[in-house]
Amino acid sequence: MNTNYQENLKDTLVTYTLEINGQFYIIENVPARVNTETGEQYFSPETAEQIQKIIREKKQPHHFIQTPVYDFVA
Template identity: 60%
Template sequence: MKPEWYQETIVERKVTYTLEIEGQFFIIENVPARVCLETEERFFSPEMVERLQKIIWEKGRPKRTIETPVYEFL
């Protein structure tokens, strides 16, 4: 339980959304979200989630492609 004086501060921000599906990573930049300043938790509207899913499932031409190194935690 949070102390009585605790107050979350939520602000509108543009964030980078990432998702991994079957070993393939998707990165979507500049996504509008509500972000908690204390926890950095991101909240997306239902409409935004639908748009993100559409972008990923349609697999259109990306703005750019990046190479990402993968490490194993030992």
């Protein structure tokens, strides 16, 4: 990783979204390194494992949201 690239990374908390078999999951306050120029998010191996554990264990969510779904028509 070059020095300029590392300078563009900021440690922050993000909202991670995931879709598995038509089921959507939203995980808030996930630690990530975010590229301030591109917005690309990077997660540590430990964070990725914790995300998988949260989904796998299917515990009671913190809260639910309702969101509209649109069809993109070109």
